[in-house]
Amino acid sequence: MAQIRFYDLEINQPGLIWSPNTCKTRFALNIKNIPYETKWVNFGNLHTIIPSITKSGKRATVPIIEDLYHNNKTVQDSWDIAIYLEEAYPNTPSLFHGNIGLHKFFYDYVNSNILPFLFKLVVTRIADNCGPPKVAKWFRANREKHFGQTLESFSGQVNDNIDYLKKALAPVRKVLKQYTFITGDKVGFADVTLVSYFTMVHAIDPERFELVLNIFNDDIFRNWWNRMEQYRTGNNSARL
Ligand SMILES: N[C@@H](CCC(=O)N[C@@H](CS)C(=O)NCC(=O)O)C(=O)O
Incomplete structure (x- = not known):
């Protein structure tokens, strides 16, 4: 129930x-x-x-x-x-494991430094697939007004976005080199935040997601992504 x-x-x-x-x-x-x-x-x-x-x-x-x-x-x-x-x-x-402030810090860090570049990798595809033509038209107009430019120009070059991501993900990779989760030994909201934004790219453009996972030419983010998979689907959700 x-x-x-x-x-x-x-x-x-x-x-x-x-x-x-x-x-x-x-x-x-x-x-x-x-x-x-x-x-x-x-x-x-x-x-x-x-x-x-x-x-x-x-x-x-x-x-x-x-x-x-x-x-x-x-x-x-x-x-x-x-x-x-x-x-x-x-x-x-x-x-939060008693450290809500740290999770808030990480949340804000990811929202400012990582999410925008992940979003740029997939926003045009989201626009093309977000609903019937009328809704897709609304989405594009709404976001272009917000960004003050076309979605294509907002998206920029894939390689530039990957470079920005590499810089911003480097400190996170350091943590994951040493610990099972970003939160440490146990999964926490820091992991939830980053994996949710990764999930967007994975779902919308799996090929581009591979670029993200391979950014450091090692398996550190891939292994963490695989560890997080169990929490994506869960066993306790029903479709309404
Ligand atoms: N800060 C909010 C942001 C929520 C948000 O922007 N959600 C998007 C979907 S990912 C939305 O509902 N957009 C509706 C719209 O653009 O009109 C949160 O973390 O829940």
Whole structure:
């Protein structure tokens, strides 16, 4: 029986786990082993569905969760959801291991220095595959307005993005050379953050993802990616 209703984002390939922000919640639920059901929304309907649930007036984004065991409490935003789950489900495996500040630091580091270049590797493909033509047109116009340029020019050169990623991933590789997880001996939210953004690239463009995994010509990130696989699918999610 699901305890959490989790809203994830669907594109043209139903059931594909790809969305960088919703992935963080999926991995968190799987690590914590909290039974949940997935409610899929898309770029065409989330702007009406999500506000009707959150009733907060905040911008419509996923992930959101409804906690069916706590009066259907609704939480929006992947970071806030992680904090909520940690507090509401204290007897499940921890995401922060008592070091929430360090996880916040890593979260901000990855969002500023790694995510943008991973996103540039796949954004045009996301635009082409994010829904029917009307939705794809909206997505492109919306993002181009936000970036102030075409998606092609925003994406830049693949090699440049890989170079930036190599620089930004170097300190993470140092940790993974020594420890099983970015968090240390146990998996934690730092791992969730990076693996979620890797998942986006893997799902949208597996060939480009190989470039990322091979960035240092060794198996350090690949081995960690393989170790994280168990937390991507989990055993406790049902499709709604
Ligand atoms: N800070 C938010 C960001 C959420 C976010 O931007 N989600 C994207 C999907 S990955 C979204 O819902 N976009 C809706 C839109 O662009 O209209 C979080 O971590 O949850």
